[in-house]
Amino acid sequence: MRHDDITVHPESDRLPRDAQLAWRIAEVASDPVAVLPETTEMIINRVIDNASVAIASVNRHTVVSARAEALAHARPGGATLFGCGSDIRVHAEWAAWANGTAVRELDFHDTFLAAEYSHPGDNIPAILAVAQQCGRSGAALVRGIATGYEIQIDLVRAICLHKHKIDHVAHLGPSVAAGLGTLLDLPTETIYQSIQHALHVTTATRQSRKGEISSWKAYAPAHAGKMAVEAVDRAMLGETSPSPIYEGEDGVIAWMLDGRDARYRVALPEPGEAKRAILDSYTKEHSAEYQSQALIDLAFRLGADVRASGRTWDDVKDILIETSHHTHYVIGTGSNDPQKFDPRASRETLDHSIMYIVAVALQDGTWHHVRSYLPERAQRADTVQLWHKIHTVEDPKWTARYHADDPAIKAFGGRITITFADGTKLDGELAVANAHPLGATPWTRPDYIRKFRVLTEGILPPAEIERFLDVAQRLPSLRADELSQLEIALPPEALKAGTKTGIFNFPQ
Numbered sequence: 001m002r003h004d005d006i007t008v009h010p011e012s013d014r015l016p017r018d019a020q021l022a023w024r025i026a027e028v029a030s031d032p033v034a035v036l037p038e039t040t041e042m043i044i045n046r047v048i049d050n051a052s053v054a055i056a057s058v059n060r061h062t063v064v065s066a067r068a069e070a071l072a073h074a075r076p077g078g079a080t081l082f083g084c085g086s087d088i089r090v091h092a093e094w095a096a097w098a099n100g101t102a103v104r105e106l107d108f109h110d111t112f113l114a115a116e117y118s119h120p121g122d123n124i125p126a127i128l129a130v131a132q133q134c135g136r137s138g139a140a141l142v143r144g145i146a147t148g149y150e151i152q153i154d155l156v157r158a159i160c161l162h163k164h165k166i167d168h169v170a171h172l173g174p175s176v177a178a179g180l181g182t183l184l185d186l187p188t189e190t191i192y193q194s195i196q197h198a199l200h201v202t203t204a205t206r207q208s209r210k211g212e213i214s215s216w217k218a219y220a221p222a223h224a225g226k227m228a229v230e231a232v233d234r235a236m237l238g239e240t241s242p243s244p245i246y247e248g249e250d251g252v253i254a255w256m257l258d259g260r261d262a263r264y265r266v267a268l269p270e271p272g273e274a275k276r277a278i279l280d281s282y283t284k285e286h287s288a289e290y291q292s293q294a295l296i297d298l299a300f301r302l303g304a305d306v307r308a309s310g311r312t313w314d315d316v317k318d319i320l321i322e323t324s325h326h327t328h329y330v331i332g333t334g335s336n337d338p339q340k341f342d343p344r345a346s347r348e349t350l351d352h353s354i355m356y357i358v359a360v361a362l363q364d365g366t367w368h369h370v371r372s373y374l375p376e377r378a379q380r381a382d383t384v385q386l387w388h389k390i391h392t393v394e395d396p397k398w399t400a401r402y403h404a405d406d407p408a409i410k411a412f413g414g415r416i417t418i419t420f421a422d423g424t425k426l427d428g429e430l431a432v433a434n435a436h437p438l439g440a441t442p443w444t445r446p447d448y449i450r451k452f453r454v455l456t457e458g459i460l461p462p463a464e465i466e467r468f469l470d471v472a473q474r475l476p477s478l479r480a481d482e483l484s485q486l487e488i489a490l491p492p493e494a495l496k497a498g499t500k501t502g503i504f505n506f507p508q
Contacts, residue, residue, distance in 0.1 A: 001267040008254045008262060009247050017192065021246045021266060022174070022199070025151055026191035028268050028275070029178040035146045036274045040476055043145050045448045046110055047128075047486070048472050049283050050121050052452035053109050054082045054102035055459055055488055056369060059496040062215040063102045066222065068497070070098035072504035079129035085489030092133040093229040096126035100222030106369050107217075107351050110283040111290035112153050113326070113402065113412060115160040117168045119221065120175075120281050123148030126225030127179045130232075131483055138478030140183055146275045148179030151268075153277035158266040162330075164257050165206045169224040173202030176228035186236065196241035197231035198224075203256060209330070212339050213348035280407065283443060285435040285451075287369035288351045291327040293433035294413030295354060297440075299361035302416055302428055306362070309426075313363065313386050317421045322395040323414030324402040327354060332392030341388060343379040350378060358416065359387040369455070401431065408438065464489060 004024060009015045017023045035043075057063050070081055070090045079095030080086055082102050090098075100122060103109055109121040127148055131141040152175035161170050177198040181191030202224040208216045235241070246253050253262050269275055286296045306313075321332065328334035331354045339345045340353035350356050350373055360372055363383060371377060378384075401411040411431035418426045434440040435447070449469060456465055471478070471485045478485070501507070 001273070002270045003265055003267045006246060006253070006262075006264040006266055008249060008251070008260045009244070010249045015244050015247055020192075020244045022195045022244065023188070023192050024266075024268055025174060025178050025195055026181065026188045027271070028151065029147050029181040029191045030186065030188040031269070031271055033269075033272055033274055035142055036276055039146055039274070039276050039278055040142055041445070042278050043142050043149075044473055044475050045443075045445060046121050046145075046278070046283070047124060047475060048448045048452050048469065049109050050103045050124050051082070051468065051472070051488060052448075052455040053106050053287075054099060055490075056108070056455035057102050057105035058083045058459070058490065059494075060105055062218045063098070063105050064496050064498050065500075066098040066101035066219070069502070069504050070094035075133070077133065079132040080484055080487035082488055083490045083495050084487070086484045086487050089484075092126075092129040093226045093233075095129035095132075096225040096229050097222045099125035099129065100225045101218050104221050105218040106287050107289060107348075108284050108287040108369055110281050112156055112277075112281040113290065114153075114157040115403070116156040116162060116171060117326070118152055118156045118171060120149045120152045120278070121283075122169075122172055122221035122225065123152060123176050123179050125222070126176045126229050127183055128483075128486060130180055130229060131183055132486075134184060135480040136183055136483065137480050138475045138483060140185075141478075141483065142476050144179040144183030146278065147182040148175045149278040149281065150275035151175040151178045153280060154266065154268050159257065159264050161257070162206055166256055167204045167206050167208055167220060169220050170199065170203045170252075172221055172224040173198035173228050173231070176225050177231050180228065180232045184232075184236075186232075190232075190235045193239070193241045193243075194228070194232040194235035196243055196245035197234060197239075198228040199245050199252060200242050201227045201231065203252060209352065210335075211337055213346060213352055215348065217348050282433075282436050283448070285433060285443070286367040287372070288357050288367070289331050289354075291324070291331060291412050292351075292354050292357045293435070294411075294430045294439075295321065295323070295327075295358055295416065296361045296367055297434045298413070298416055298428055298430040299358045300365050302418060302426060303362035303365050305426055306418065311420065313382055315420050315422075316386060316389055316418055318419045319358070319386075319390040320417045320419070321354060321358065321390065321392040321414055322398065322417070323354075323392055324398040324412065325394045326402060327398075327412070327414060328392045328394040331357075334392060334394065343384050343387075344375070345378070347373045354392060355390040356387055358390055359383055362386070459494065460488065460490065 073094040078089035127144045155171040177194040404410040413430045415429035
């Protein structure tokens with residue numbers, strides 16, 4: 001990897017393009033290096049993973065709304081929409097919007113955490129949509145996805161957005177633009193312009209993940225993907241972009257991040273170096289914020305111990321979770337969000353409340369992407385009582401492990417201590433989730449397939465499940481005319497349609 005120091009420069013410096021981060025990213029994207037077999041295999045896993053969570057959310061209100069908007073932008077030979085089959089095609093940017101929303105809605109796909117947070121699977125919907133519309137092969141799609149993952153993860157390792165209250169999709173816009181550049185074999189100059197444009201229009205505040213979390217949490221990455229598609233389109237037409245977008249004296253770093261004295265060290269692949277960052281990412285076994293994955297697994301174990309001891313939840317006096325800075329301040333009591341203790345909070349808020357999540361995991365010993373969030377589950381009296389006994393603190397040990405560069409040390413878990421009314425304690429800790437590559441049961445292809453079957457059961461006909469799994473696993477060999485088969489068709493009567501009127505479907 002090549003490490004570049006990124007600093008702010010006054011306009012008088014006339015910073016050369018080859019010294020700019022956006023240009024370096026574009027060079028990585030335009031490098032025709034081959035994709036490693038293990039990277040290809042993981043890309044197939046994540047295509048399956050994305051599809052499973054998209055279909056599980058296909059009839060949720062947010063996804064129905066996004067699909068209604070996309071369906072108003074039909075295009076023969078365009079891109080497909082999850083649930084609609086291969087006969088219905090829309091403009092690629094709208095497919096990126098609708099499919100990206102479906103993938104993100106349940107907060108149940110892959111993750112990478114470092115200086116910043118990310119769900120790098122968010123790259124796939126936009127890159128797939130453009131591949132379908134522009135007649136690219138499965139092999140070209142694999143190359144584009146490998147770049148998208150590489151760039152987003154490399155940015156996430158180096159540049160923190162959240163401490164400046166900038167939403168993490170500001171790294172996604174550039175990564176999707178880069179991935180599209182690889183997919184379409186674009187010149188470095190064109191990719192460079194599109195990366196700058198994409199970053200310029202995808203910076204937003206983190207209020208989307210604060211307080212009463214709204215449906216925009218699902219829309220945010222889809223919007224970034226849509227903006228990136230449009231940015232690449234304009235760059236291909238010869239349009240230019242704000243430059244240098246990162247290092248300029250009025251650029252993103254100077255005014256949105258660490259300021260004029262900032263210095264970031266960004267590591268990107270050298271020319272000819274394979275793009276393998278996807279192998280450092282990890283998916284979710286449970287439908288909740290990633291920092292809760294290990295704590296859910298731990299809560300299952302501790303809950304079973306409580307039941308085996310003959311105690312009841314009424315016997316619990318206090319539950320302490322010692323964890324990382326991020327977990328404490330984003331999904332723990334350090335956030336100071338009263339909504340995280342509200343039994344009537346939105347699903348989006350509940351899946352960002354580690355107090356709620358641990359309470360339910362302790363009691364139920366299982367986690368379900370629908371049942372664990374039902375209003376009647378959240379409002380159950382004994383759960384509310386237990387939920388309000390839980391609090392978090394930051395432990396520097398867990399914060400250090402969260403930020404560690406060594407994969408063998410890096411961890412996103414914590415320690416749970418249950419104190420009973422008689423003063424006795426029950427405790428345990430877990431560093432990484434069971435499904436993590438270093439966990440007790442690291443996930444391989446059969447686990448991704450099982451997740452797909454579980455999440456699509458009762459939604460898709462068995463024949464459609466098998467057809468999609470077969471096509472997805474043949475991804476690298478798919479011809480351009482076969483790429484539309486990477487869609488999923490629900491029976492027409494099973495696919496909900498929107499009932500509200502908006503601008504795009506306004507009656508003529």
